[in-house]
Amino acid sequence: HVAGIVAGNGSIIGVAPSAKLVAMKVCNSGGGCSASDVSAAIEWCTSNKNTYDIRVITMSLGGGLYSSNCDSSYASITAAVNAAVSNNIAVFAASGNSGSLTSIAAPACITNVIAVGGTDKSDGMYVGGNRNSLIGILAPATSIKSSYLGGGTATLTGTSMATPHAAAAGNLLQEYAGANGKSITPSEIKNAMKNNGKIINDSGSGASYARLDVYKALLSL
Numbered sequence: 001h002v003a004g005i006v007a008g009n010g011s012i013i014g015v016a017p018s019a020k021l022v023a024m025k026v027c028n029s030g031g032g033c034s035a036s037d038v039s040a041a042i043e044w045c046t047s048n049k050n051t052y053d054i055r056v057i058t059m060s061l062g063g064g065l066y067s068s069n070c071d072s073s074y075a076s077i078t079a080a081v082n083a084a085v086s087n088n089i090a091v092f093a094a095s096g097n098s099g100s101l102t103s104i105a106a107p108a109c110i111t112n113v114i115a116v117g118g119t120d121k122s123d124g125m126y127v128g129g130n131r132n133s134l135i136g137i138l139a140p141a142t143s144i145k146s147s148y149l150g151g152g153t154a155t156l157t158g159t160s161m162a163t164p165h166a167a168a169a170g171n172l173l174q175e176y177a178g179a180n181g182k183s184i185t186p187s188e189i190k191n192a193m194k195n196n197g198k199i200i201n202d203s204g205s206g207a208s209y210a211r212l213d214v215y216k217a218l219l220s221l
Contacts (some may be wrong), residue, residue, distance in 0.1 A: 001156055002060050005164040006171075015168035016175075016215070022052050026061070033061050035077055038050030038107065042080035044077050046087050055174045057084060058167035059093040059113075059213075060160030062105030067132060070109035077107050085112045090186035092116055092167040094159035096130040101205040114170075114190050118142065118162040118212050125202040126160035131158045131209065137193045138200055138203040138211040167216045169193065174210065176218050192217040 003021055003081030007015035009142075024041035027033040038059070045054050064070075071078040081091050095117045108115035115134050118126030118141025125131070125193040126141040139162040148154035170189045184192070196217045197210030 001144075001146045001148055001154060002058065002164045003161065004153075005144065005161060006058065006168040008147055010119060012145070012153060014146075015165055016160075016171045019168065019171050020052070022054060032166065033063075034169045035074055038084060039076040039080040042077070042084055042091070046080070046084045046089060047125060049087055049089060056167045056171045056204050057089055057091045058164050059091070059107065060158075060163050062108055064106050065096070065100055065103035065130065066106060066109040066134075067099060068109070069111045069134065070106050071111055078112075078213045079108070080112050081110050081112050085186045086194065088183070089187060090114065090167070090189050092170065093162050093163065094163040095100045095135060097158045097160075098130050099128050099129050099204075100130040100132075102132050104132055104134055109134055112186070114166065114186070114193075116158055116159060116163040116166045117209060118159045123198070123200070123211065125200055125209070126157075126162070127204060128160070129162070130158070131202065131205065131207070133207070136190050137166050137197060137211055138209050139169075166212055169217065172214060172215060173221065177221055180221070182221070192220050196220045201213055 009017040092107040114136040118129040141162040144161040
């Protein structure tokens with residue numbers, strides 16, 4: 001489902017339909033994902049960046065609730081993320097779906113991860129999504145139709161659906177910058193999205209967040 005949101009190029013058209021994908025298995029059949037496996041997968045992507053032209057990592061997974069940066073709680077993942085970012089790989093992760101107004105999940109709470117929250121079909125806040133000041137960008141999260149395991153399509157809801165929207169947009173920004181003889185860092189990607197997004201007011205928390213506008217972000221480059 002996430003892969004189709006990124007790169008679908010058939011009955012489902014993704015945000016970056018010409019993107020190539022590298023899939024890293026970090027979770028067991030019950031959906032449990034260990035920190036060591038997540039960090040090892042990120043490290044593999046960094047080590048193989050040039051071989052596969054890896055530019056973005058998207059993680060539709062998470063656990064726990066954190067009101068501030070959680071780097072010290074996830075030292076191995078933080079080190080892996082920092083190495084990826086220093087190699088110009090933008091790392092995105094879902095904020096989680098507990099409906100918290102003050103906390104988000106890990107690893108989205110890591111400083112150098114771009115935390116992705118969600119919006120609904122009315123372009124309002126996805127109330128089931130976690131959010132606080134660590135959110136980097138919002139993207140569509142509710143009733144998202146995409147490809148599905150085993151064939152066909154499915155319609156799913158969650159910040160797991162918002163995250164590949166944002167990550168694929170990050171890939172487009174990198175591609176656009178490169179086509180124009182420039183390079184763009186992960187922090188510049190985050191700023192381009194955040195500073196050029198549509199402002200969404202969250203009535204639940206009273207805070208405001210930027211919703212992804214890929215075209216305006218591209219124009220800002």
